[in-house]
Amino acid sequence: MFMPVATHAGFRHLAMEEVKETGASILLANTYHLMLRPGAEVFKRFGGIHPFMQWDGGVLTDSGGFQIFSLPEDRLITEKGAHFRSFYDNSRQLLSPESSIAMQQAINSEIMMVLDVCIDSRTDEAGTREAMERTHRWAVRSLEAKAARDTGQAMFGIVQGGVFPHLRDESAAFLTKLPFDGFAIGGLAVGETKVERESMTLRTTASLPQDKPRYLMGVGTPTDLVEAVLRGVDMFDCIIPTKMAQQGYAYTFSGLVRVSRSVFRLSDEPLDAACDCYVCKRYTRGYLQHLMRGKHHLGSRFLSVHNVRHYQKLMGRIRDGILNGTYAQVYRELKAAIATPKDLKDEANAREVTLKEVG
Secondary structure: OEEEEOOOOOOOOOOHHHHHHOOOOEEEEEHHHHHHOOOHHHHHHHOOHHHHHOOOOEEEEEOOHHHHHHOOOOEEEOOOOEEEEOOOOOOEEEEOHHHHHHHHHHHOOOEEEOOOOOOOOOOOHHHHHHHHHHHHHHHHHHHHHHHHOOOOOEEEEEEOOOOOHHHHHHHHHHHOOOOOOEEEEOOOOOOOOHHHHHHHHHHHHOOOOOOOOEEEOOOOOHHHHHHHHHOOOOEEEEOHHHHHHHOOEEEEEOEEEEOOOHHHOOOOOEOOOOOOOHHHHHOEHHHHHHHHHOOOHHHHHHHHHHHHHHHHHHHHHHHHHHHHOOHHHHHHHHHHHOOOOHHHOOOOOOOOOOOOEOO
């Protein structure tokens, strides 16, 4: 399952109807951002995020831990929670396990995430252990906050431990003793190598129950998804489909297409003949090249529609392969087809994947 990212309860270039038409059944919104604007009062007034944004699918809310990690140095992590200043009005804010759950209950998402402590992949073992153990204590507090006012929402725990295998084992062992509805793998996609990420993913999923969802947070490219499913992951979220669309790139099952290239100026071919999104059914590469070359927002919108649909089709092919018992074959086929171009590797923090660009 892939969740498109609607950080602020919306997409930059997509309407909810367009997202629904891509086949997405659940999306991700961010507690940190929604706490600052529009705030809990607005969600309570509208009855939650679904009527507010006119979305009748599922919603998972991230707790805000990664956003706190991404803030400048003007922040402080204590046992109480994360202290920081709002980037809107510079007011002092506290995001605690309890306030994060209260905000997610106001949002009324189907799945809530516990507040965790995110750290850089280069953090030493002592610092990683400290963050992991605090994440465990916050997980218990999150469960207590949920129990104090149970709204029927599911809640996932987040396994931490950085790139240290024994800490990953310890974190999974601690959290799986608690009554969570699913488990996320956190602390990856924060600067570690591809080998480290894949190793820690496999190490963690091996310690998680098979009858509850496993969610790899913030990942990733199509290749990342194919690799992670092979290692036991069920759920993903990432900004890559829409971010790459804004930069003029379209994912296809024949590689990654840089639509703004002049070679497409006279092309009357569809973006992807194998795709059933309305963009591929109606518009040519020549027209899309014109839009992206001229930096028209419509071009980013069209590519966003296509890329989100591509991710849903990718997950559909993966799911069919699993159900049919042919995922090993599907894995090889997809690995041979999907890739990230070398000239975007640094800019997009791409992983060490097979590089291929078509067109």
